[in-house]
Amino acid sequence: MDELLLILHSTFRMSTPIALAAIGGIFAHRAGVLNVALEGMMLIGAFVGVMASFLTGSVIIAIIAAILSAIILGYIFSFFGITMKGNVIITGLAINTIVLGLTAYILQIFFGQRGVFSNPKIVGLKPLDIPILRDIPIIGDILNHHTPMVYISLISLFVAHFTLYHTKLGLYIRTVGEKEEAAHSVGLPVNRLKYTAVLIGAVLCGLGGINIALENVTMFVENMTTGRGFIALAAIFSGQGTPIGTFVFSFLFGFADALQIRLQDIDIPGAYIQMIPFLFIVVVLTIVGIFTVRGKTSRGFKNE
Amino acid sequence: MKRRKNNWLKSIFSSLIPVLLAFAVGSILIMIGGYSPIEAYSSLFIGALSNQNAIMNTLFASTPLILTGLATAIAFKANIYNMGVEGQLYLGAFAAAYLGFTLQGMPPFLHVAICLVGGAFVGMMFALVPAILKAFWNVNEMVVTLMLNYAAILFTTYLASFPFKAPGASNATTVDIMPSAELPRLFTGSQLNGGFIVAIGVFVLVWILMKKMKLGYEMNSIGRNNEFSEYVGMGVAKKIILIMSISGIVAGLAGVGEVLGTHRRFVAEFSPDYGWTGLTIALLGKHNPVGVLAGALLFGILKNGGSSMELMVGVPRSLIDVIQGLIILFLAVDFLNNQIGLTTKLKERFNRRKVA
Numbered sequence: 001m002d003e004l005l006l007i008l009h010s011t012f013r014m015s016t017p018i019a020l021a022a023i024g025g026i027f028a029h030r031a032g033v034l035n036v037a038l039e040g041m042m043l044i045g046a047f048v049g050v051m052a053s054f055l056t057g058s059v060i061i062a063i064i065a066a067i068l069s070a071i072i073l074g075y076i077f078s079f080f081g082i083t084m085k086g087n088v089i090i091t092g093l094a095i096n097t098i099v100l101g102l103t104a105y106i107l108q109i110f111f112g113q114r115g116v117f118s119n120p121k122i123v124g125l126k127p128l129d130i131p132i133l134r135d136i137p138i139i140g141d142i143l144n145h146h147t148p149m150v151y152i153s154l155i156s157l158f159v160a161h162f163t164l165y166h167t168k169l170g171l172y173i174r175t176v177g178e179k180e181e182a183a184h185s186v187g188l189p190v191n192r193l194k195y196t197a198v199l200i201g202a203v204l205c206g207l208g209g210i211n212i213a214l215e216n217v218t219m220f221v222e223n224m225t226t227g228r229g230f231i232a233l234a235a236i237f238s239g240q241g242t243p244i245g246t247f248v249f250s251f252l253f254g255f256a257d258a259l260q261i262r263l264q265d266i267d268i269p270g271a272y273i274q275m276i277p278f279l280f281i282v283v284v285l286t287i288v289g290i291f292t293v294r295g296k297t298s299r300g301f302k303n304e
Numbered sequence: 305m306k307r308r309k310n311n312w313l314k315s316i317f318s319s320l321i322p323v324l325l326a327f328a329v330g331s332i333l334i335m336i337g338g339y340s341p342i343e344a345y346s347s348l349f350i351g352a353l354s355n356q357n358a359i360m361n362t363l364f365a366s367t368p369l370i371l372t373g374l375a376t377a378i379a380f381k382a383n384i385y386n387m388g389v390e391g392q393l394y395l396g397a398f399a400a401a402y403l404g405f406t407l408q409g410m411p412p413f414l415h416v417a418i419c420l421v422g423g424a425f426v427g428m429m430f431a432l433v434p435a436i437l438k439a440f441w442n443v444n445e446m447v448v449t450l451m452l453n454y455a456a457i458l459f460t461t462y463l464a465s466f467p468f469k470a471p472g473a474s475n476a477t478t479v480d481i482m483p484s485a486e487l488p489r490l491f492t493g494s495q496l497n498g499g500f501i502v503a504i505g506v507f508v509l510v511w512i513l514m515k516k517m518k519l520g521y522e523m524n525s526i527g528r529n530n531e532f533s534e535y536v537g538m539g540v541a542k543k544i545i546l547i548m549s550i551s552g553i554v555a556g557l558a559g560v561g562e563v564l565g566t567h568r569r570f571v572a573e574f575s576p577d578y579g580w581t582g583l584t585i586a587l588l589g590k591h592n593p594v595g596v597l598a599g600a601l602l603f604g605i606l607k608n609g610g611s612s613m614e615l616m617v618g619v620p621r622s623l624i625d626v627i628q629g630l631i632i633l634f635l636a637v638d639f640l641n642n643q644i645g646l647t648t649k650l651k652e653r654f655n656r657r658k659v660a
Contacts, residue, residue, distance in 0.1 A: 086636030090386075090587050094633035097584070101625025102333075108620040109337040230450055237447045270464035278451040278458075282437075285448060289441030 005141045007258050012142065012150050013215070014255030017208035017225075019153045021232035021245045022239075023160045024204025028046040029241050030164065031197035032177035032286025036092025037077045040099035040191020041070045041202050045209025048101040050220040054122045054287065062123070062214065067206040074202030075097070078195045096229075104222050125149065125214045150213035156204060173197050205229070238281045240288075253277045318345025319588070319595070322634030323602070330627045334619055344418070344619045351607040358612075360494035366604030367496075367565075368393075368575075370503040370528040371558035372582025373589065373596040374510045379551040381514065383527040384544060388434060388449030389555040390579025391456030396427035396556025398460045400563045401570035402468070404481030415484040420502070422561055427556015428549045430456065435548030439541035448495075457573065464572040476572035487565035499561030506554055511593040513550070523547055584632050603628065 020224075021038045028035040045066040051067035073095060081091040107113050125147040133144040164170040176183045176193045183190050212228070213220055231253050239245025256277040260270035331341030352362045356420050368517060379386035400423035433452060437443035465476035487498030514520040522543055526533045534540045558578060561568055585603060589595025610624035 080633055080637055084637040086633075087587075090549065090584075090632060090636035093580070093584060093587075094629045094631075097629030097632060098628075101622045101627075101629060104622035105333065105337075105620050105626060107506050171462055227454065231454075234451055237444060252400060257370055267464055269462050271458040271465075275455045275458045278455045281451050282433075282448050285443045286441060287435065290442040293441050 002261070005138065007255075007262055008142045009145075010258040010261065011251065011255045012146060013254070014257040015251045016147075016150045016153045017212045018232050018235060018253050019247055019250035020156065020204045020208035020211065020248045021201075021229055022235040023153070023156050023243055024201035024208075025232055025236050026164070026241055026243055026246055027173060027197035027200045028162060028194075029236050030174045030177045031139065031192050031194050032090050032180060033081065033198060034092070035077070035173050035198060035201055036089055036233065037073065037229075038201065038205055039225055039227065040092075041073050041205035042209035042212065042225045042229050043096075043099050043103060043223070044069045044073050045206035046108075046224055047099075047208075047209075047212035047220055049210035050117065050122055050213045050218075053124075053214060054117075054119055054220075057123050059123050059125060059214070060293045063207070063210055066210040067203050070202040070206030073245055074199045075195075078198045082191055082194050082198075088198040099299050100223055102233065103220070107220070107222070115222045116219060117221075118217075121215070122218045124216075124218035125211065128247040147211060147249065149207055149215070152207060157243055169193075169196070188216050208232075208304060234281055238284055250280065252280065305438050315590075315652055319590075319598075319635070322631050325634045326630035327434040330512065330623060331629050333623060333626060339619050343374075343621075344613050344617045347616040348613040349605070350607035350609075351616070352609030356491075358608070360491055360496040362601070362604045362608040363495065363500055364496040364604075365607040366600045367484065367500045367503050368558045368562055368578045369581055369585055369600040369603050370507060370536060370597060371447060371554055371561065372578045373585035373600050374506060374593060375551045375554035375558065375597050376579075376583045376586035377589060377591045377593065378510065378514070378523070379547060380586055381527050382523040382544070382547045383530065384435075384438065384547060384551075385446040386431065386434070386449055386548060386551050387446055387458075387583065388431065388579075389551070389558075389582055390454050390577065391449070391453035392430050392457045392552045393557035393559035393562075393575060393579055395430045395459045395559070396423035397559030397563045397574070398463060398570050399426035399556070400424045400485075400560040401481060402500040404564065405479050405483035405569070407485070410482070410484050415482065416487060416498075417562060419481075419485050419564055420557065423560030423563075424553040424556045427554075427559065431548045431552025431555065432545065434468040435545045435552075438548075439544045453579070460570070461572040464570055468570075470569070480569045481564065485567055487561065488514060494521055495566065495647040497565035499565035502557060502561055504642050506557060507593060507597055514593055519543075519546070522621055558582070561630075581628075584628070586633055587632065 019182075021042055025038050035278050048069035049062045049066035053062035056062070077088075077091055077095050080086045080094075081088040096106050104115070107115075107117055111117055127145045127147055128151070130144055160172075162172065172183070172188055172193050173196070176188060176190050181191060183193075209225065209227075212224060219301045232250065233248035235253065239247070239250045256273055260273040264270045265274055327345065331345070334341045334344050350358075352358055375389045376386060376394070400419040403419045403422045404415070407418065410418070430452065434443075434445045434448040437448055438445040461476055464478055468478045470477055470479040473530065487502070489495065489497045490500070514523065522533070522538055526540055526543060526547075528540065530540050533543075559575075562574065562578075567574060581603060585596055585599035587599070588599040588602075606624050606628060610621045613619050613623075615622045
């Protein structure tokens with residue numbers, strides 16, 4: 001029982017960066033912009049967060065700096081992908097490559113470090129001890145003593161759901177994604193809405209990135225996001241672009257990660273467990289696909 | 305005739321402008337780092353192209369990229385987003401290594417051939433999974449291939465760190481393959497090996513396939529409009545499976561070449577994102593085999609020259625990643641067609657302000 005609680009506790013820890021990026025990415029997804037740059041936005045957040053924390057010693061400044069850097073990246077992505085009408089997938093991949101190289105380059109030029117940057121001066125995120133949660137037996141064990149980002153990710157889930165389905169902005173964003181022509185003809189500022197959607201994602205990616213770098217390890221490692229942005233993208237697709245579904249799949253990835261770490265102690269190869277969420281997503285998509293195809297009356301392919 | 309020549313020039317220019325722009329931005333970064341861009345870039349090109357050895361090593365660096373680039377281009381041409389080249393490469397590589405160290409007493413030529421076929425077959429089988437899901441149930445192949453990449457990398461890492469781990473090895477690698485399975489080096493003093501010949505052979509075959517055969521035309525048609533292609537009776541589902549199989553074969557061969565020619569055994573997580581780089585090269589080459597070859601050579605120059613730039617001038621090699629990313633970013637925007645649009649837009653806005 002204790003073991004299970006521990007695993008669930010670290011599940012929240014592991015799934016938070018994925019969930020933040022995924023929930024943020026939903027907006028661009030719903031606005032019809034495939035944002036592959038989630039990965040790069042997280043990595044720049046992690047990097048700038050660590051640098052700012054090292055230079056100023058303040059976590060708050062680190063968080064603000066991380067968000068700002070991700071927003072700048074979001075603007076670059078949007079300018080090339082939306083204003084200049086470049087292929088968004090290529091633009092996103094380009095941004096990921098640039099961030100990967102740029103973070104390593106700056107690290108080496110200004111800090112003389114190769115690959116890893118750790119320093120006692122880097123201030124990390126401290127876990128919170130929330131009085132109300134502390135006294136609730138099981139839920140307290142799972143949900144208490146997390147970094148603020150974990151709670152922000154839970155709050156952002158509700159905010160995202162509300163924004164998407166109960167506000168004008170959400171309605172407009174969904175309209176742009178589903179029927180861009182129609183959105184144009186009723187006079188919606190299509191490009192501005194797309195920008196907004198991408199930038200919301202950037203903010204949350206910045207938070208996710210800083211959580212990776214400053215929660216437990218308090219250091220920056222080259223390419224330390226290791227594909228979490230793409231996993232977030234997969235969570236969005238598997239969750240069909242709904243905040244709740246997306247969160248569930250992010251949680252699943254976190255669970256497999258947490259389980260894998262525990263199982264390594266008892267000598268079960270972690271690689272097997274780590275494979276499960278990836279294969280699970282394939283199975284889920286297949287099942288969804290089979291049912292959608294069955295419902296169709298016409299045969300053939302649709303242009304996407 | 306003249307018009308055609310113009311188009312050629314245009315397509316070369318539209319690829320050249322992003323490259324030059326990327327180098328320009330890169331030179332700013334070099335200056336920020338306190339180095340001289342001219343020194344850095346000249347050491348890059350000297351290191352990559354100045355003598356026979358340097359050129360051989362550049363070709364060596366290009367070899368896996370030619371194959372992963374072609375594998376991606378084949379699928380992308382038909383608008384199938386095979387992002388799974390990396391995973392197909394890993395499984396192909398492991399299959400080749402397995403055949404390489406288990407089969408004994410084979411004549412060299414036959415052994416290499418068996419490894420090539422085995423690796424290609426495994427790559428194909430792995431690519432068939434997303435292909436079948438896409439063809440029959442229209443499952444998003446991009447997500448599936450992305451997911452299977454992680455699964456394949458984890459699976460081969462497991463294989464190399466537990467059941468097939470070389471006794472006494474400190475990291476996750478298998479035992480060496482038999483000498484009969486090795487792709488020989490072509491020249492002394494350079495790592496360039498038979499894998500390059502395989503890559504060029506595949507390039508020729510892919511070129512014939514895409515430019516001279518019916519399937520190449522059908523790929524193009526499906527890529528442009530799969531609804532139409534289905535209506536005229538191309539059997540899009542079957543074609544998707546066929547195209548993905550070919551893509552998987554080429555990706556698998558990329559892994560085989562690395563194992564038989566470079567590492568001579570399977571090393572867990574050996575690929576420095578060959579699959580992803582191949583993807584960008586395919587986009588750089590506009591899904592055209594000749595363009596892919598040129599892109600792979602350019603990236604080979606950057607990779608090989610990047611090391612000598614670091615060694616001679618001290619500019620960190622990671623700058624190469626930035627330059628590659630910038631090339632892709634500028635390529636995503638079609639400058640020759642778009643730039644004009646941008647200037648007219650700016651003019652319009654300017655004029656409007658004047659009136660107001």
